[in-house]
Amino acid sequence: MQQTVLTNLFENLRLELRRGCLILAVLAQLREEHYGYALRKALADRGMAIDENTLYPLLRRLESQGLLVSEWREEEKRNKRFYRLSGDGQQILDRLLEEWHSINASLTRIVEGPVMA
Amino acid sequence: MELLSRYLHAVRFWLPKPQQEDIIAELGEDLRSQVEEREAAIGRPLDEDGVAAILRQRGHPMLVAGGYLPQRSLIGPAVFPAYRFVLRLVIGWILTPVFVLVVGPATVLTSRNPSAALIWTAWTLVMAAVFAFGVITLVFAILERYPFETTFQWNPRRLPRVPPAKAAIGPRRVSRFTGIAEVLAGICASLIWIDIARFPMSLEVHGVDIAAAPIWHSFFWPILLVTLARAAAGLITWLRPWWIRARLWTILAADAVTLVLIGALASMGPWVLVAAPGLPAAGVASANHWANVGVGICLSVAWIVTLVNAVRAARRLVKTR
Numbered sequence: 001m002q003q004t005v006l007t008n009l010f011e012n013l014r015l016e017l018r019r020g021c022l023i024l025a026v027l028a029q030l031r032e033e034h035y036g037y038a039l040r041k042a043l044a045d046r047g048m049a050i051d052e053n054t055l056y057p058l059l060r061r062l063e064s065q066g067l068l069v070s071e072w073r074e075e076e077k078r079n080k081r082f083y084r085l086s087g088d089g090q091q092i093l094d095r096l097l098e099e100w101h102s103i104n105a106s107l108t109r110i111v112e113g114p115v116m117a
Numbered sequence: 118m119e120l121l122s123r124y125l126h127a128v129r130f131w132l133p134k135p136q137q138e139d140i141i142a143e144l145g146e147d148l149r150s151q152v153e154e155r156e157a158a159i160g161r162p163l164d165e166d167g168v169a170a171i172l173r174q175r176g177h178p179m180l181v182a183g184g185y186l187p188q189r190s191l192i193g194p195a196v197f198p199a200y201r202f203v204l205r206l207v208i209g210w211i212l213t214p215v216f217v218l219v220v221g222p223a224t225v226l227t228s229r230n231p232s233a234a235l236i237w238t239a240w241t242l243v244m245a246a247v248f249a250f251g252v253i254t255l256v257f258a259i260l261e262r263y264p265f266e267t268t269f270q271w272n273p274r275r276l277p278r279v280p281p282a283k284a285a286i287g288p289r290r291v292s293r294f295t296g297i298a299e300v301l302a303g304i305c306a307s308l309i310w311i312d313i314a315r316f317p318m319s320l321e322v323h324g325v326d327i328a329a330a331p332i333w334h335s336f337f338w339p340i341l342l343v344t345l346a347r348a349a350a351g352l353i354t355w356l357r358p359w360w361i362r363a364r365l366w367t368i369l370a371a372d373a374v375t376l377v378l379i380g381a382l383a384s385m386g387p388w389v390l391v392a393a394p395g396l397p398a399a400g401v402a403s404a405n406h407w408a409n410v411g412v413g414i415c416l417s418v419a420w421i422v423t424l425v426n427a428v429r430a431a432r433r434l435v436k437t438r
């Protein structure tokens with residue numbers, strides 16, 4: 001297989017793998033209130049860079065699903081929209097984290113365990 | 118910042134009205150924060166090129182707006198296989214063969230300008246295919262939006278049988294090529310028969326006029342039925358080569374009808390009429406006699422050949438039980 005094809009394939013699979021993790025990262029980061037730009041910076045600082053065109057629609061979707069609440073507030077003489085996790089969002093986050101830990105443990109066992117014929 | 122305002126205006130155009138203000142306010146705020154951060158990094162206000170670079174990196178206004186819209190597909194992955202199957206069936210297996218094998222030849226053969234008729238047929242096929250594509254897409258788009266409750270209710274016991282492997286079918290299987298040839302032959306024979314029946318054929322050789330007797334007209338529908346049945350047998354072989362018994366039953370039925378038809382025809386002669394205004398009556402009568410003897414022999418041979426075919430089909434039918 002050509003290197004370019006392999007690279008493209010890897011990129012697609014990487015994006016697929018990250019998609020679910022991004023939601024988890026956003027929900028976890030919003031246990032603390034952030035506005036969009038600050039949230040993106042905070043996630044990038046922790047190694048989870050996210051494209052703006054992905055983040056803002058995702059925030060709206062999570063809010064419409066009742067997992068986030070938002071409000072417009074003035075800060076540094078500019079109106080900003082602040083997001084934080086809702087009560088339902090906290091519950092969902094706890095369950096998702098539990099699931100994520102379970103998947104992580106299983107994957108570790110599969111990857112590090114002996115290969116069965 | 119004029120460039121930024123123009124960008125936001127362009128994004129707004131693609132957004133649903135109720136959310137326009139909210140999304141544009143947040144997007145504008147994010148872009149301004151990004152500009153400020155860049156200005157802080159370089160220590161001077163950004164020029165137009167700098168702002169343009171940020172906007173270019175953000176993406177085309179339509180794509181940015183598209184990210185906020187609900188992800189919808191006209192035909193979703195759940196119904197797509199069925200959609201593709203119906204499209205292939207209607208356009209590839211019904212429309213195209215009908216136009217290529219029936220409409221095209223019929224139009225070309227009966228037209229005074231065959232090349233114009235051919236172009237008309239091709240154009241009509243394209244238009245019919247486009248129309249079918251549109252209608253099928255519309256139906257499946259509706260199914261996508263409003264799926265029937267029963268759409269995905271299914272019973273494993275009702276799944277179709279697995280067609281037998283080639284090895285299991287063995288040498289009795291007839292090739293698809295033969296099937297296609299039979300379809301073409303059956304359709305051509307039907308068209309020729311229709312043409313002969315519509316425009317009674319007569320042949321004039323050196324002042325002698327040979328014409329089919331009116332008796333043939335009373336056999337129009339049975340003969341057409343037989344030629345179409347043979348095309349149907351070919352169609353079965355072409356599309357479902359493993360339906361051996363269905364093919365054999367169709368052939369057997371066509372052969373049985375053919376035997377009866379030939380028998381009826383044979384008992385009803387004369388089959389051709391010879392007229393020759395310039396010849397003596399005795400000569401014309403003799404010509405009539407020998408012409409009909411020839412047709413009688415042909416009918417007898419056809420009857421024997423059909424009988425042999427019918428017996429072979431019946432034996433195969435017994436073997437494939």
